[in-house]
Amino acid sequence: MAEILRAPKGLDGVAVADTTIAKSDTDGTLIYRGYAIKDLFEKSTFEESTYLILYGRLPTKGELEEFEAKLRRYSMVPHNVYDIVRAIPNEAHQMDVLRTAVSGLGATEGGISSEEQELSIIAQMPALVANCYRLNQGMEPAEPDASLSLCANYLYMLTGKKPSSFEAWTFERMLILYLEHDLNASAFTVRVVASTLADIYSACTAGLAALKGPLHGGANEAAMQMLLKIGSAGNARSYVQETLAKREKIMGFGHRIYKTVDPRSQLAKKLLKELLEKQGKGLESYKLCEAVENAVWEFKRLPSNVDFYAAPIFMTLGIPIETFTPIFASSRTVGWVAHYNEQLMDNRIYRPDAIYIGNKGLNYVPLDER
């Protein structure tokens, strides 16, 4: 029998696959299919970056138009999925609702090709996120406005208000930042499910389950709750000091790969400032975030991650906190689909080993003799 290698805890530093989709690096860089995140953030659209991640190259004008038309065509959620959502108790967490809805979608959508399945999950995610929340609040599903772009429409369905072009642009930037991030916990989960040859709905449902946790996608919601608790910049230093002294986590900080800077966080930080300036609401929330950031660096040398600045941006856009993590999930579905397909291109089922440290040779004692 071959010798068993013991992997480090959390698989830290272990490569389990080759990928051409994205690469995050300890030097604070991130690329999607070879393009720097900063370039895509500044110059690309959600649909174009989605195409890039799915098909490995930037589309031509014609290909992009065709792709946008396809996303529109597949964006209608089957109504029986909303019937499943209606049966879920109102107090349920929105990630539980979305996970159930995507699982329901898999049991509902039959007779379409695997490519259509993948595009329909991606295209339906905005309506699913917005409408799971609306149904939970006792409202009816929102009707999409065909005159708006995909991202403007998404924001409109989330807030019930037509966004300004800058608000829609801001939201779209955040969706681009959330699209993909190489082999994080949810992408790995998706690849494990793909490796068993299960369908894309099962893989995305599992991805949603992994993303829900506060150490992963749940951190943007948790960071917002924390910022609300801290309240103002003046309280930041003592909050951070006390929390670290209790050995508790500061949400939205730390990262397995980025040890000095998360490039997405710095792009989002600048975006928050621009958004607040445009809205003329004052820079209080920006100053609060910066004070927390400075204190965490001072006491623990940890950088903020993308979730930290995503939270106040979403809040400023008027988005309900309960949908912060589902929004992350809706965008990351693109990365999951790419990982699902990449896994199948060179598949072997994931089946690691464990070192057994439990008892051996125990004698079975019948129930009435114990």
Ligand code: ACO
């Ligand atoms: N607050 C306080 N301490 C922290 C934090 C934090 N947010 N993050 C890491 N640390 C500490 C660890 O406890 C450890 O301390 P120690 O050496 O004194 O024991 C040290 O920093 C090193 O951290 P690691 O354990 O190496 O971090 P790991 O790579 O295992 O975990 C993770 C990364 C899960 C992101 C972690 O930093 C964390 O829990 N952060 C808070 C949750 C969060 O923001 N998650 C979002 C991640 S980004 C994303 O999913 C999009």
